[in-house]
Structure formats: C-alpha cells, structure tokens
Amino acid sequence: MSTSDPFPKRIVCLTEETTEILYSIGEQDRIVGISGFTVRPPRARREKPKVSAFISAKIGEIVALQPDLVIGFSDMQADIAAALIKCGIEVWVTNHRSVDEIIALIRRLGAMVGAYARADELACQAEQHIADIQIAAARLPQRPSVYFEEWDEPPISAIRWVAELVRIAGGDDIFPELAAESLGRARIIADSNEVIRRAPQIIIGSWCGKKFRPDKVAARAGWDVIPAVRNGDLYEIKSPIILQPGPAALFDGLDALHEIIMRVGMLSNLSNDKA
Structure with missing residues (x-):
C-alpha cells in the first residue's frame, strides 16, 4: 500500500467472513484487529490481535488500534457499532443473509479497499462453484429432505x-418458512413433534461452539421413526465452514452438504430399486 492509497488502511473485522475475504484477495495487511471466533485462514489468529467476540468487543483496545474502518455484521452488533461511532470511528455494518448477498459482499468489500478486480474474481469462482454443484445435484433421482440444526437446546x-x-x-x-427469519429465536422448533411429522431423510447438525451429538439427537422422544434416524443418516458439518456467511460457506460448506446429500440420495434410490 502506498502513502497515497485513498482506501481504508487500518480495518478491524468484528466477524470472520470479512477477514477471510480480505485475506483471500490479498488485502490482509489492512487488517489490524479481528474477531476471536476467526479460524479462517488459520494464520489470521497468529498475525492479528483478537478484539471482539460476537456480541461484545474490547472497545478500548479497538480505539487504541486507531482504525479508519470497523466492519460489523447485523443488528446483533448494533451496540458495539454505536459505542465505536460515539468514539468517532467509522463503522460499516453488513447485513448479508442470502447466498446472493454473500457474493455481493465479496465484490463490495473488494471495491472498498481498491481491490475490486480480485474480489470479482473470487465472487466469480464462487458463482461457478455453485453452478457446478447445481449441475451435479440435478443428477439425483430424488431430492432428500433435510433437517439442519444449528443449535440443540432449544x-x-x-x-x-x-x-x-x-x-x-x-x-x-x-x-423453509423459518429460514427467512434472521434471528435464531425466531427459528426455534418449539414442538419437536413437528420434525417427526416432516420426516427428514437427513439430519445435519452444526452446533455453533460445541460438537454435534448424533446419539443425543437420535434418542429424542419419538424420533426413532424419523427416516434419518432409522437409517443412521445423521451428520455433522463444523460451524466455521457453514454458519459463517462468507467464502467458507460457499466453498467448503457447500461441498460438505453436497457430499452428504448425494451419498444419501443415491443410496436411497438404490434401496428403492431393490425394493
């Protein structure tokens, strides 16, 4: 970066996806602070000070870093953003919730740091990867039903x-009717019998911050009749590659989902053929 660089030079990323994007497009030197939940890329944890959790942050430490931009995510970080704004710091809070919005974020962030071409290349790679997975998924004889659980209690x-x-x-x-709800409390399954009624063929757990326990899920009252439980199709996808709305989800997270769904979908078809 030259001294005439007009773009933000000292960026604090309060969530991990913006850190991953900046590293992916070669703009990691602009980052001066990251979220403590950051795991991608692994080197970020070694190179950058950790100054926030998700709904809390070390405001004094952030101010001391003299950032010219802090990037947050969603209304969940509104209080952090407000505190930093009161300290005279420029804050950008993203609110990307869909696949298209994640891809748009990549391009937008790249433009903000003067690296639009590299960000566009990353976004195009994500779009091509999605298209390739869709083509492969179209070969499935039937689409398995999936219950994805991002927390267990509740x-x-x-x-x-x-x-x-x-x-x-x-x-x-x-x-699908709950997926549009941005807050976790609006996606709580109040009646576990509803999962039984909807009879998923696959159950995928990604319990943020702790290991998924398929045995614990299978032991829930009445769940033994669910096809996924009956056939042992309970799987874990680690939360850093699927619950982070950034490149991780579009590449590694999507690949993990596709591998599970294709395996179960093809095996289910073979079983039906034999029957």
Whole structure:
C-alpha cells in the first residue's frame, strides 16, 4: 500500500467472513484487529490481535488500534457499532443473509479497499462453484429432505443462506418458512413433534461452539421413526465452514452438504430399486 492509497488502511473485522475475504484477495495487511471466533485462514489468529467476540468487543483496545474502518455484521452488533461511532470511528455494518448477498459482499468489500478486480474474481469462482454443484445435484433421482440444526437446546433450524445451500446441494430444507427469519429465536422448533411429522431423510447438525451429538439427537422422544434416524443418516458439518456467511460457506460448506446429500440420495434410490 502506498502513502497515497485513498482506501481504508487500518480495518478491524468484528466477524470472520470479512477477514477471510480480505485475506483471500490479498488485502490482509489492512487488517489490524479481528474477531476471536476467526479460524479462517488459520494464520489470521497468529498475525492479528483478537478484539471482539460476537456480541461484545474490547472497545478500548479497538480505539487504541486507531482504525479508519470497523466492519460489523447485523443488528446483533448494533451496540458495539454505536459505542465505536460515539468514539468517532467509522463503522460499516453488513447485513448479508442470502447466498446472493454473500457474493455481493465479496465484490463490495473488494471495491472498498481498491481491490475490486480480485474480489470479482473470487465472487466469480464462487458463482461457478455453485453452478457446478447445481449441475451435479440435478443428477439425483430424488431430492432428500433435510433437517439442519444449528443449535440443540432449544433446537434451532437453518438460517437463510444455509437453507439455500442445502437446496443448491440437492436437498430440501424441511423448515423453509423459518429460514427467512434472521434471528435464531425466531427459528426455534418449539414442538419437536413437528420434525417427526416432516420426516427428514437427513439430519445435519452444526452446533455453533460445541460438537454435534448424533446419539443425543437420535434418542429424542419419538424420533426413532424419523427416516434419518432409522437409517443412521445423521451428520455433522463444523460451524466455521457453514454458519459463517462468507467464502467458507460457499466453498467448503457447500461441498460438505453436497457430499452428504448425494451419498444419501443415491443410496436411497438404490434401496428403492431393490425394493
């Protein structure tokens, strides 16, 4: 970066997807602080000070870093944003919830740091990867139904970008009416019998911050009749690659979903043929 660089030179990223994007397009030197939840890329945790969780932040430490831009995500970080604005710091809060919005974020962030061409290349790679997965998924003889659980107590179903990725990967989310709800509390499955009634063929767990327990899920009252439980089709996808609305979800998260859905979909068809 030259001294005449007109773009933000000292950026604090309060969520991990913006950190991953900036590293992916070669603009990591602009980052001076990151979220403590950041895992991608691994080097970021070694190179950058961790100054926030998700709904809390070390305001004094952020101010001391003298950022010319802080990037946050959603109304969940509104209080952090307000505190920083009161300190005279410029804050940009994103609110991307869908696959298309994630791709738009990549391009927008790239433009903000003067690296639009590289960001556009990354976005195009994501769009091509999605198209390739859709073509492969179209070969499935039937689309398996999927219950995606991002928390267990209480059970919370898939957020919008995850539900969309499930569909791209070849499956159908069993709670599409809840996927549009941005807040986790609006996606709580109040009646677990509803999962039984919707009879998912696949159950995928991604319990943010703790290991998915398929045995615990299978032992829930009455769930033994669910096809996914009956056939042992309960799987874990690690939260950093699917619950982070950034490149991780569009590449590794989508691949993990597709592998599970294709395997179960093809095996289900073979079983039907034999029957």
